[in-house]
Amino acid sequence: MKPSFPGLIYNALRWLGVVAAVGAFAGCEGSITAGDDQEFKETMAVFGEDRVSDVLKGKPNLVPGTFQEFEKLFKVGRSCARTDSKEIFIVEEESTRATGEQKLGVQMLPRAVITGCNTDSGNPDAVVKSFSLMAALISAPDAPNAAKGDPMLFTPLEVMALDRRTGTYNFYVFFSNGAGKPGSLVRILRKVDNTITRFELTSAGKSVTSTKKTGECFTCHANGGPLMNELTKPWTNWVSVVNEFPKGAKLSGETAAIVSEAHDVSFKHNRSSFANDLEQIMRAAIRVWIEGDLKMTSSGAISNKVGFGQMTIEGSAPGGVALLLKSSFCETELNYTTALDTIPIELFADPDAAAGTELVPADATGELTVFQMPVRAEHDRTMELFLQKRGYLQARTVRALRLVDDERDIFSAARCGMYAEAIKTALPAKPADVNARVLGIVAAKLKAKAFGTLSPARAAYLAALVDTKKTEEQADELLQPYLDELQTRYETAKTKLSTASGRAALTKQVNARKDSARKMFPKAASPLPLM
Secondary structure, eight states: OOOOOOGGGSOHHHHSSSOOSOOOOTTOOSOOOSSOOEEOOOSTTTOOSSHHHHHHTTOGGGOOOSHHHHHHHHTOGGGOOOSSOOOEEEEEEEEEOTTSSOEEEEEEEEEEEEEOOOSOTTSGGGGHHHHTEEEEEEEOTTSTBGGGTBOEEEEEEEEEEEOTTTSSEEEEEEEOOSTTSOOEEEEEEEOTTSOEEEEEEOTTSEEEEEEESSOGGGGTSTTSSOOOSSOSTTOTTBOSSSOOSOSSOOOOHHHHHHHTTTBOTTOSOOOBOOHHHHHHHHHHHHHHHHHOOOOBOTTOOBOOOOOHHHHHHHTSSTTHHHHHHHHHHSOSSEEEEEESSBOOGGGTSOTTTTBTBOOOOOBOOGGGOEEEEEEEOHHHHHHHHHHHHTTSSOHHHHHHHHHTTTTOSSOOHHHHTTHHHHTSSOOOSSHHHHHHHHHHHHHHHHHTTTTOOOOHHHHHHHHHHHOTTSOHHHHHTTHHHHHHHHHHHHHHHHHGGGSHHHHHHHHHHHHHHHHHHHHHSOSSSSOOOOO
16 A cells, blocks of 8 residues: 555644654645555665664564654654653644644644653763654544544654664655555655655555755755744643643543643543643754764764764755754754743844843733844844854854844844855865955945944944954953943843833734744745744
């Protein structure tokens, strides 16, 4: 039986309000037409070097077709050996993505992220056991048992696994061929030329290969890594230390059993899987995936590996250094924040420009509540640090880029406008020369007054940062006056919130950010949460 890609699986992780693991499979509904059936050979074509391969390589008869079969085989979810948590994280939204597009106005439905079961949670390095394998579950109002309070869909199942050889993620989807029968497996791979290759392993042990243009899971996971939309407190709609589930939902069957693992309100067990724990897993996942400083072998040992950053630099992944630099000028991903009690600092100042100040958020009440507002992504911040470690950017260059528009952490026309100029011609081979180019562009723009009228302290500090005749220490002598001036601007902006015009301007600013996010991801297949 050849599997298809029905719309109802779209992507739990992408639409959780999270996007925590595997990528999008929208638009993959057609049958595989390219390539010939052949006896399955154990090559990297179907499997990477990951936890999926460890269990299934050469054993097509073991391929799971449902989540229940997957968790038993891979010893995750309810089969995880941990006694304090089964690493089943739950979020609910008043929408469904089961058809591939977000449909609002339906009942609150649960989604789940299942991570890889870290049985050594006291060891900080062992967190790789959690993020080296992740799966997703979504719900639909028209699921077979939804009317009975059991709306979760358990097949097809989307999974992502961290490759031990490359340090990047491999994307898989499992299909059921019926009760008692082995499932079928498809792996989605993006090549250096941005084409997508799909490897299907049938239950008969045969392999089928097809290619198509870019898209698939990478429509949302643009960089091919893990995402979690609302990464920080209050983790809106997530089961966490500040939110419980269900909120009036009457669940039954498998859905109830899975949801109870996040937090059992009936106290039948004392296990929990809170979003604040998932946040730590995802932050570690993003860092390790970019920097490639951890690797878990099949025996559980930790050693070095390559990682997305190095793979991109060397040309094993598409984009090259030019793609990596975009994280400092513009945005390649987004995170989101909700502020019920305070107003996000990002509405007044770029937190990365303001590093070193003690900005106190303004109080939020009533009309000032900010819900699911886009902010700078953890990916872009982590990539910027990676580029500094590799010498492609200096700390002063990064600081200069932030000062170009120190009141906007994202969607800055002034900052992002320089990116095209930076990559207009091929980038130099030497990292130091790349840094020099970026610093030179900022210096030239500043001299031409392209950034408009700057406050005296900001102008002086920025000029010192881009002056290669000055040492970083000499430039930093002007840091404190700048921070003091930024603090004053910030407090002045907060004061305006006491006026009706100030509150109206704030609402307009929040809406503008959301509109820009929608323009950044205009397709139905996108990582946007409810905004």
